[in-house]
Amino acid sequence: MVVEEDEDGSEPMTKRDFEELARFRFAIRRYLRFSEEAVREHGLTPQHYQLLLALKGFPGREWASVGELAERLQLRHHSTVELVNRAQDTGLVRRDSAPDDGRTVRVLLTAAGQQMLARLSPLHRDQMRRMADALTPPLWKDTEQPDSAVAP
Numbered sequence: 048m049v050v051e052e053d054e055d056g057s058e059p060m061t062k063r064d065f066e067e068l069a070r071f072r073f074a075i076r077r078y079l080r081f082s083e084e085a086v087r088e089h090g091l092t093p094q095h096y097q098l099l100l101a102l103k104g105f106p107g108r109e110w111a112s113v114g115e116l117a118e119r120l121q122l123r124h125h126s127t128v129e130l131v132n133r134a135q136d137t138g139l140v141r142r143d144s145a146p147d148d149g150r151t152v153r154v155l156l157t158a159a160g161q162q163m164l165a166r167l168s169p170l171h172r173d174q175m176r177r178m179a180d181a182l183t184p185p186l187w188k189d190t191e192q193p194d195s196a197v198a199p
Contacts, residue, residue: 070181071181095133096163098116098120099134099139099164101116109156111153113152140156
């Protein structure tokens with residue numbers, strides 16, 4: 048069976064591919080809606096929760112620079128600065144200068160930020176456990192290949 052490729056080199060989508068993609072996207076949206084509602088019920092914005100989680104989950108340390116947070120949150124630098132400012136105004140994070148480089152500003156969780164994260168993150172983990180099957184990415188099946196035992 049010969050499979051034609053799209054202009055970008057990928058195989059054309061089948062109906063099943065679209066169904067799997069839509070199923071997965073729906074599951075992601077359900078999880079995000081759960082998250083948005085859960086954090087709002089606790090008086091936080093979804094963006095603030097994402098900021099707190101990005102800080103606590105930053106690999107290898109308990110702080111991050113604004114640039115690193117912008118990358119993790121997929122925001123522009125100036126939008127991240129504004130988000131950090133709002134979070135600092137509400138007592139969720141603080142800024143410190145790096146001891147080895149005064150030009151680098153570290154963003155850290157405060158005790159209040161830690162407490163909020165401790166309340167919200169188990170809810171998110173438990174919801175992910177409940178949705179584990181739905182949140183599993185599709186396993187794209189390879190297209191049928193010619194039987195290698197048959198001579199061309």
